[in-house]
Amino acid sequence: MDTEEAYKEFGLDPSASDEQLKATWRRLVATWHPDRNGAAGAGRRMQLINKAYQHLRQLRDGNGDGSDDAGGESAEAASSAACATPEAETPGNRHVRKVRLSLEDAILGCTRSVRGHFTQTCNDCVGKGQRVLAKACSTCRGNGAVRKAALFGWLWNSEACEDCGGDGRQRAPCDACDGNGERLVAYRRRVRFPAGLREGNALSVPASRHGDMEIDLELQVEIEPHPFFTLDDDGVLRCEMPVNGYAWMAGRWVDVPTPDGAQQLRLNRDALVYRFRGQGFPSAVRGPRGDYHVKVVPVFPTQEDPVQEALLDQLIASSTSTAEADHSQPLGQWQHQMKRWNSSKKEQARDH
Ligand SMILES: [Zn+2]
Numbered sequence: 001m002d003t004e005e006a007y008k009e010f011g012l013d014p015s016a017s018d019e020q021l022k023a024t025w026r027r028l029v030a031t032w033h034p035d036r037n038g039a040a041g042a043g044r045r046m047q048l049i050n051k052a053y054q055h056l057r058q059l060r061d062g063n064g065d066g067s068d069d070a071g072g073e074s075a076e077a078a079s080s081a082a083c084a085t086p087e088a089e090t091p092g093n094r095h096v097r098k099v100r101l102s103l104e105d106a107i108l109g110c111t112r113s114v115r116g117h118f119t120q121t122c123n124d125c126v127g128k129g130q131r132v133l134a135k136a137c138s139t140c141r142g143n144g145a146v147r148k149a150a151l152f153g154w155l156w157n158s159e160a161c162e163d164c165g166g167d168g169r170q171r172a173p174c175d176a177c178d179g180n181g182e183r184l185v186a187y188r189r190r191v192r193f194p195a196g197l198r199e200g201n202a203l204s205v206p207a208s209r210h211g212d213m214e215i216d217l218e219l220q221v222e223i224e225p226h227p228f229f230t231l232d233d234d235g236v237l238r239c240e241m242p243v244n245g246y247a248w249m250a251g252r253w254v255d256v257p258t259p260d261g262a263q264q265l266r267l268n269r270d271a272l273v274y275r276f277r278g279q280g281f282p283s284a285v286r287g288p289r290g291d292y293h294v295k296v297v298p299v300f301p302t303q304e305d306p307v308q309e310a311l312l313d314q315l316i317a318s319s320t321s322t323a324e325a326d327h328s329q330p331l332g333q334w335q336h337q338m339k340r341w342n343s344s345k346k347e348q349a350r351d352h
């Protein structure tokens with residue numbers, strides 16, 4: 001990277017002060033750090049930014065003596081600062097705001113209209129809220145000072161005029177900002193949120209013009225809690241759902257919520273957790289989707305119901321007679337052994 005490219009990376013020219021360079025670097029780190037920016041290429045951009053910063057630091061610290069120490073130091077400073085969380089600063093041309101996404105939108109990606117507003121220092125009056133006229137201040141008649149009586153009028157003190165700040169010129173409220181010194185700028189952008197953004201990720205939206213100002217939007221993602229789905233720290237999407245215990249035993253079909261809509265699942269009484277391949281949360285931003293895990297919780301009636309009890313008695317009776325008839329099955333085998341054991345006990349009792 002040459003010096004011209006390095007300055008270009010920062011949008012600065014060689015006349016920029018060290019402070020400007022440092023402030024710009026911090027701002028870019030805050031925007032592009034991969035921990036905060038989910039956009040593709042954020043990591044690559046971060047490398048370029050640090051490379052440019054190192055190059056310019058070395059140049060400015062005086063690389064004429066070929067001192068390795070200076071270079072090593074600044075390189076270390078650059079990388080450690082890049083990993084630290086940059087302080088929350090909001091320079092005029094960067095607007096940071098939060099955007100809440102539903103879990104489905106985060107999984108599938110979405111396009112949103114993002115609107116808001118921010119205050120901008122008035123350019124016409126440089127934030128002072130007033131402009132200076134060519135005519136003399138009416139309070140001090142252009143003298144810049146007013147006389148005030150002191151010591152019961154025996155002496156006069158001269159004080160700077162408050163209305164003109166002592167320069168003797170008349171002020172009028174700034175028309176551009178109605179005398180407020182700042183203006184409210186509204187913005188509205190269509191933003192594409194890629195699939196796989198997580199809570200705390202930041203998305204940088206390239207600069208656009210608003211009035212006489214260019215702003216970058218930094219969108220910080222928040223994920224809304226979902227009634228069905230939870231996202232593990234390890235990125236696995238899960239759902240826990242109650243199912244009718246008898247339907248579970250009978251291997252019936254149930255409706256299961258998935259990020260793409262409801263799906264049918266055939267219950268299996270040997271399984272409580274079901275895996276939906278490739279229907280979970282993306283493994284990375286714009287990455288392939290992971291698995292979705294559904295855990296079913298079989299629920300049985302908690303209150304006795306005479307009709308259900310009668311049906312259960314019937315069910316037990318019919319299944320027991322079938323099972324007992326088959327001695328190769330565990331239940332049939334068991335009953336067979338129980339019978340033999342019982343009769344041997346009776347024989348022993350008779351013998352004694
Ligand atoms: Zn005055």
Ligand SMILES: [Zn+2]
Pocket residue numbers: 122123124125126127128129130174175176177178179180181182
């Ligand atoms: Zn103004």
